[in-house]
Amino acid sequence: MRTLKYAILGMIHQKPMTGYDLMQEFESTLNEFWSANHSQIYPELKKLTKEGSITYILQQSDKGPDSKLYSLTEAGEKDFLEWLNDDEDIIKTPKDPFRLRVFFSKSMNEEDRLDLFMDHRLKHRKRLKHLQKQLKKFTHVPIKEEEVFGDYLVLMSAIMREESTIAWIEKCIELLKE
Amino acid sequence: MRTLKYAILGMIHQKPMTGYDLMQEFESTLNEFWSANHSQIYPELKKLTKEGSITYILQQSDKGPDSKLYSLTEAGEKDFLEWLNDDEDIIKTPKDPFRLRVFFSKSMNEEDRLDLFMDHRLKHRKRLKHLQKQLKKFTHVPIKEEEVFGDYLVLMSAIMREESTIAWIEKCIELLKE
DNA sequence: TTTGACATGTAAAGCGTTACATGATTGT
DNA sequence: ACAATCATGTAACGCTTTACATGTCAAA
Numbered sequence: 001m002r003t004l005k006y007a008i009l010g011m012i013h014q015k016p017m018t019g020y021d022l023m024q025e026f027e028s029t030l031n032e033f034w035s036a037n038h039s040q041i042y043p044e045l046k047k048l049t050k051e052g053s054i055t056y057i058l059q060q061s062d063k064g065p066d067s068k069l070y071s072l073t074e075a076g077e078k079d080f081l082e083w084l085n086d087d088e089d090i091i092k093t094p095k096d097p098f099r100l101r102v103f104f105s106k107s108m109n110e111e112d113r114l115d116l117f118m119d120h121r122l123k124h125r126k127r128l129k130h131l132q133k134q135l136k137k138f139t140h141v142p143i144k145e146e147e148v149f150g151d152y153l154v155l156m157s158a159i160m161r162e163e164s165t166i167a168w169i170e171k172c173i174e175l176l177k178e
Numbered sequence: 179m180r181t182l183k184y185a186i187l188g189m190i191h192q193k194p195m196t197g198y199d200l201m202q203e204f205e206s207t208l209n210e211f212w213s214a215n216h217s218q219i220y221p222e223l224k225k226l227t228k229e230g231s232i233t234y235i236l237q238q239s240d241k242g243p244d245s246k247l248y249s250l251t252e253a254g255e256k257d258f259l260e261w262l263n264d265d266e267d268i269i270k271t272p273k274d275p276f277r278l279r280v281f282f283s284k285s286m287n288e289e290d291r292l293d294l295f296m297d298h299r300l301k302h303r304k305r306l307k308h309l310q311k312q313l314k315k316f317t318h319v320p321i322k323e324e325e326v327f328g329d330y331l332v333l334m335s336a337i338m339r340e341e342s343t344i345a346w347i348e349k350c351i352e353l354l355k356e
Numbered sequence: 357t358t359t360g361a362c363a364t365g366t367a368a369a370g371c372g373t374t375a376c377a378t379g380a381t382t383g384t
Numbered sequence: 385a386c387a388a389t390c391a392t393g394t395a396a397c398g399c400t401t402t403a404c405a406t407g408t409c410a411a412a
Contacts, residue, residue, distance in 0.1 A: 003275045004399080010282040020363055033277035035270070040400065043367055064362035064408050084286050085294075090215070090301045094272030097181045099211035099335060100345075101262055103328045104188040108262050110322075114263055116263075125270045144354050150281045153353070157277055157346045164342035168335045175331070176322050182371085198391055219371065220393055242390035243380055 001088075004044055005053075009072060014056060016071040019045050029151065032131075053079060096103060099102040102172070114176050121169045128162040129135040135159065152178050183231075184221055185212050187250060187258040190193075190232060192251040197223050207329065210309075210336040223248060231257060280350070291352050299347045306340040313337065 010015060010113070011025055022045075023038045036044075045068075048054045053076030056068040098120060105113050134155055142149045189203055201216045202225075214222075223246075226232045231254030234246040250258070272323060276298060283291050312333060320327045 001275065001313075002398095003273070003278065006275075007278055009328060010278070010285075013251050013282070013285065018363080019365095023363095024239075030281065031279075032271045033274045033281070034300070035273070037218065037401070038364075039366080043362095046365090061362075061408090062235055063410070065406095067363060081285060084200050087297065088275060090276065090298065090305070091209045091272075091274060093336065093339075094269075095213070096211045096269060097179065097184075097266060098268065099332050100181065100185055100188070100208075100354070102335075103208065103211070104191070105328055105331075106260060106325065107188075107191065111317065112263055119265065120268065124365075127268070130321075135389080143356065147284065149353075150283055153279050153350050154277050154339060157280075157343075158271060158343050160349075161271075161339070165335075168338045169208045171329050171338075175319070178321065180370095196391080197393095201391095215373065216392075217374080217394080220391095224393095239380090241381055241392075243378095243392075245391060 003034070004036055005048065005078060006083045007036070007056065008041070008044060008048065009053060009076055009083075012070055012072050013080055014079060016069050018059070018067040018069055020067060033154055048076070052076070071078065110176075114173065117169050117173050117176065121166060121173070124162055124166050124169065127157065128166065131159045131162060181212070182214055182218065184261045184332055185214070185224065186222060186226065187254055187261075188217070188249050190248055191258055192253060194247050196237070196245040197249055198245060206301065211332055217332060226254070230254070247256065257335060272283065287353075292351065294352050295347050299344060302344050302347065306344065309337045309340060323336070 007026075008022060011030075012020055017025075019038065021044050022041050026034065026036050037151055039066065045054070045056075049056065049070075054070045055073055057162070059067050059069050061067055063129065095119070101116065108116070120137045138152060142152045158159075185204075185208070186200060189200055190209075191201050195203075197216065197220050199216075200219050204212065204219070223232070223234075229236065230251055231305075232248045233251055234248045237245050237247050238246055279294065283294065288293070316326070316330060320330045
């Protein structure tokens with residue numbers, strides 16, 4: 001499916017970027033639903049250049065070594081815009097070792113079993129708090145014409161997923177305490 | 179992390195199984211949160227045998243070729259029970275091409291953008307219906323002492339996640355229609 | 357002087373999917 | 385005869401993570 005390719009094309013479509021810029025975007029903004037290390041980004045940029053989707057100009061940096069500023073070619077932009085409209089299937093349920101443990105948890109003693117859920121709830125509450133902090137950066141709910149509308153929607157998705165996960169864990173705890 | 183290893187040990191811990199049995203379990207019961215093809219299962223069984231976690235006896239089948247019935251060794255059981263109590267971090271948010279598209283969706287025209295969400299909602303509604311059908315197989319909410327308690331909890335998790343996803347998509351559609 | 361941010365790359369190992377490969381038995 | 389189910393295996397490819405590797409510049 002080469003989704004990393006489109007993640008990169010999409011980012012560069014917003015504005016020209018270096019590999020390092022992409023790395024930082026993957027760490028911050030996109031992190032909740034896509035990520036990649038620099039060891040994956042640089043080879044992919046090389047490949048996309050060879051395939052003619054992107055080109056770069058060398059930049060002398062005042063601080064640090066030279067960098068390559070990438071932008072989309074016409075072919076690259078066309079490819080990206082077509083991908084946006086592709087009719088793709090929804091993803092398979094992602095693999096989750098925690099749910100696997102829950103599935104097998106009848107082999108644990110009662111106390112450990114309850115702790116498993118309590119620990120897990122704490123971790124998800126922390127992640128939720130972190131996401132809610134990011135939400136506060138929005139002074140208002142963006143309207144669909146704004147640049148940050150997409151950012152808002154995916155942040156909402158991450159928050160709602162965490163809330164739902166916590167609700168599930170609490171249901172489990174309730175059933176365990178009966 | 180070798181989670182496949184523990185998925186297999188956990189299944190065999192419930193009762194001795196062949197590779198083919200495991201394959202079927204992965205396709206049915208566990209499918210909502212773990213899966214593996216036979217091409218991954220058979221080599222892993224070989225590896226686990228070599229490592230001393232499992233052993234097998236040959237079975238002549240009345241129908242079809244011979245099969246290997248695997249069971250846990252003492253070391254394998256110990257390993258599995260320890261894994262159950264491991265303090266593991268929650269998984270990173272799984273990668274999701276749909277959310278990536280949503281993030282970039284300001285580059286789409288309004289109609290296509292709305293269609294993207296409507297199509298996606300339909301697909302998730304279908305999956306939810308399928309899960310709810312599985313829920314109907316439970317005549318009652320199992321208590322924590324029952325064998326199927328774990329099955330019930332992970333099914334609930336899948337259902338609640340689908341409901342939350344659909345709720346998010348509906349929020350998106352609302353904001354797009356404003 | 358040493359830590360951290362900037363900046364880019366390669367290599368190796370692990371995990372997962374798709375495809376290749378074989379062969380028996382049962383039901384239509 | 386043909387398809388489906390049972391039953392096991394290997395090979396090739398692709399994606400991701402972790403580790404290896406190098407080098408500059410600014411600030412503490």
